[in-house]
Amino acid sequence: MQYRTLGSTGVQVSSLCLGAMMFGTWGNADHEDVAGIVRTALDAGVNIIDTADVYSGGESEVLVGRAIAGRRDEIVLATKVSSPMGPGRNERGASRRWIVRACEASLRRLGTDHIDLYQVHRPDPATDLDETLGALTDLVRAGKIRYAGSSTFTPSAIVRAQWTAERRQRERFVCEQPPYSLLARGIEADVLPACEAHRMGVLAWSPLAGGWLSGRWHRDAVELSSHRTRTMPFRTTLSHYDLGIPANRAKLDAATELAGIAAEAGLTLIQLALAFVTTHPAVTAAIIGPRTAAHLRDQLAAADVVLDAEVLDRIDRVVAPGTDLNPEDTGYGAEILADPRRRRRAAAR
DSSP states (O other): OOEEEOTTSOOEEESEEEEOTTBSTTSBOOHHHHHHHHHHHHHTTOOEEEOOTTGGGGHHHHHHHHHTTTOGGGOEEEEEEOSOOSSSTTSSSSOHHHHHHHHHHHHHHHTOSOEEEEEESSOOTTSOHHHHHHHHHHHHHTTSEEEEEEESOOHHHHHHHHHHHHHHTOOOEEEEEOBOOSSBOGGGTTHHHHHHHTTOEEEEBOTTGGGTTSSSOOTTOSOOOOHHHHHOTTOOSSGGGOTTSHHHHHHHHHHHHHHHHHHHTTOOHHHHHHHHHHHSTTOOEEEEOOSSHHHHHHHHTTTTOOOOHHHHHHHHHHSOTTOBSSGGGGOHHHHHHHOHHHHHHHHHO
């Protein structure tokens, strides 16, 4: 296992981060099996775990907390806030009112007295950044969190948050969590340079592109089937896997070519995909999200893989640097910027 420093914090974390989105009813509801997955990851050298309050309605945090009991001090524990956690109008977002309440709830579910990295899950257009950073600063000073971070922020929002923290004397975001994979490379053009400029760590989510880089799907497929399409509440449509969409056909073609590159390099597509993400100098860790022990084994096999220049050049010829084959894979920020009507709706929520 490789280890890197998380931004400018001095904290050392493994290059593979155990993501817990699939723990609980969204994925694996077998509590003992989940505990075994966590123990296996820790024994393999993984020392950072990322979850969120919204994952399985809080069940993921509960499962993580139980699984790390007795080993808490070995782990850099990360969770997130801002996604809806109930029907109430104020049970979401990045206001001081909600952040403080949500943090207390996450601490209870995780069974710990502090969170190492507390991340704003998505930008909240309705809340001033200074209010958000002020609440996070107070939580740091109270000893309830150690660091604050962001997730899926646009480059301008990343820079604005850093500026606000400096100007207002707030705790700053020490890392960003963006989507990044062989098929979604857009952040190479702007997000990653912004993070490097501000010495922020980067925890890349969806390095296997939501299953597209699992090695199970190929150019001849006529229909894609994924556990996510059946269980994820925020994928209310199947457009993410709809092969009638030209951008998705392009992704499938690219995945087929990339699988060939992996095979010629003596790797699985999973190993190639994860190693590609962790090879970028701005990336601290790739977040792996296994649902089963077999998934974890396949992903841990990438821990020490290093891609040479020839393989990286071949990858660039399939998916050009800074390119997102499907714009929908860029996350929340891009769709808000692209459609002013959606931006207004987001602000109204």
